[in-house]
Amino acid sequence: MKPQRNYITSFSNPKVKWVSGLKEKRNRDEEKKFFIEGFREIKKAITGNQSSPIPCLPVNITSLFISPECFLGENEESLINSLRCPIYELPRKIFEKISYRDRPDGLIAVAETPSATVPWKEMKGIDINPILIIEGVEKPGNLGTILRTAEGAGVGLVIVTDPRIDLFNPNVVRASTGTIFTLPVYIGDLGDVLSEFQKRGYKRYAVTPEGKTLYSSIDMNAKSVFLFGSEQYGLSPLAKELADSTLYLPMLGEADSLNLAMSCGIVLYESIRQRSK
Structure with missing residues (x-):
């Protein structure tokens, strides 16, 4: 009817x-x-x-x-x-x-508007790889693009910590082309989230221009959490402190950093490359 x-x-x-x-x-x-x-x-x-x-x-x-x-x-x-x-x-x-x-x-x-609290109880015993954490994201279009990229790269979970935007901004939904509904996306506290993944045996990688290790040189087949910071401020000192390692993307020109969504895409598709071998 x-x-x-x-x-x-x-x-x-x-x-x-x-x-x-x-x-x-x-x-x-x-x-x-x-x-x-x-x-x-x-x-x-x-x-x-x-x-x-x-x-x-x-x-x-x-x-x-x-x-x-x-x-x-x-x-x-x-x-x-x-x-x-x-x-x-x-x-x-x-x-x-x-x-x-x-x-x-x-x-x-x-x-x-659904609750976006991380469903830890429903994740008991679940091992997924990779996981993406975005800290303090400021631009709805960037977040939407990141979600679209993350789903394409086979990311199992995205957690947005300390967001400066609304997860349900119409531009997030639009830029994600609806993948915000087909990919687990939640909001959490950075310290709590990183502590939980440490307990679960994940390596936590902070991607930052000041990183010490080339992003493509690590083993991404191991359980990995990748942390990216806001467009303007990058990762917080706490994120870098709690990470097991810091990664960098090579920059050969005058620019000192890449767009946040592009940086995520480069790292996540390197993860696909390694896992597909």
């Missing part, structure tokens, strides 16, 4: 202001909801990753806003019909007002 649709035809409709307001962190915090825009992203939020040994963030979609005038493909209707939540249909001009994108594809889902 197809879900019933509610039609919105006025810019002054309270629902328009409400869903558009979820672009702002204070409103997401107050409502305990966030929005997921785009067919691909919503599809991943619904399906998650059933094969992951660690649970991904649970997503409970509470409403869906659509504009058939903006649809780009032929599968939107099957996605809409698979949901059991209120559906609001808007004309293109009103949908563009609530959209976060320049060229919206006509789908925005609103979901309850």
